[in-house]
Amino acid sequence: MNNDFIKELGYKALDSRFKRISEKMAYSVKKLYKDLDYDIEPNWYLVFMILRDKGELSLIDIAESLGYSHPSIVITVKKMNSNGYLIVKKDQSDKRKQIVSLSPKAIQLMPEFEILWNSCEAAILNVLQEDLSILNYLDDIESALEETSFYYRFKQEYKNHLK
Numbered sequence: 001m002n003n004d005f006i007k008e009l010g011y012k013a014l015d016s017r018f019k020r021i022s023e024k025m026a027y028s029v030k031k032l033y034k035d036l037d038y039d040i041e042p043n044w045y046l047v048f049m050i051l052r053d054k055g056e057l058s059l060i061d062i063a064e065s066l067g068y069s070h071p072s073i074v075i076t077v078k079k080m081n082s083n084g085y086l087i088v089k090k091d092q093s094d095k096r097k098q099i100v101s102l103s104p105k106a107i108q109l110m111p112e113f114e115i116l117w118n119s120c121e122a123a124i125l126n127v128l129q130e131d132l133s134i135l136n137y138l139d140d141i142e143s144a145l146e147e148t149s150f151y152y153r154f155k156q157e158y159k160n161h162l163k
Contacts, residue, residue, distance in 0.1 A: 029120060038116070044080055045117060052110060056101035058091065
């Protein structure tokens with residue numbers, strides 16, 4: 001069976017197409033990490049990068065900067081911390097806040113990780129054939145969804161179809 005039902009659906013399965021591409025890329029990255037004996041996950045990249053660039057940040061600041069939910073960042077940070085890549089401590093002025101920074105292990109391995117990540121970035125450019133126009137489309141989609149949520153748009157269309 002060679003037909004690709006998701007492709008056949010076109011824009012109707014946009015979210016599934018994004019997910020499928022993301023899963024293929026994440027699987028490949030995870031496989032290479034394993035082959036090279038690195039005990040890191042593909043979704044840790046952004047946390048490593050933001051902490052490398054910003055130093056220490058609260059969990060909330062990380063989540064907001066990445067546009068991710070607080071619970072998903074909590075899970076990621078817990079895994080990274082248990083693998084020895086992060087230092088998590090209570091904020092001195094607000095004990096409810098957790099402050100996160102890279103551990104000495106992460107700092108030591110950062111040059112090796114950066115080689116990995118630079119290689120991944122080059123592979124992405126290769127897949128995109130160095131045409132970054134897709135990023136403009138993604139910006140437009142995100143802006144449209146910031147302006148009016150998909151929930152609201154979906155609900156309005158549903159109401160229109162009931163008429």
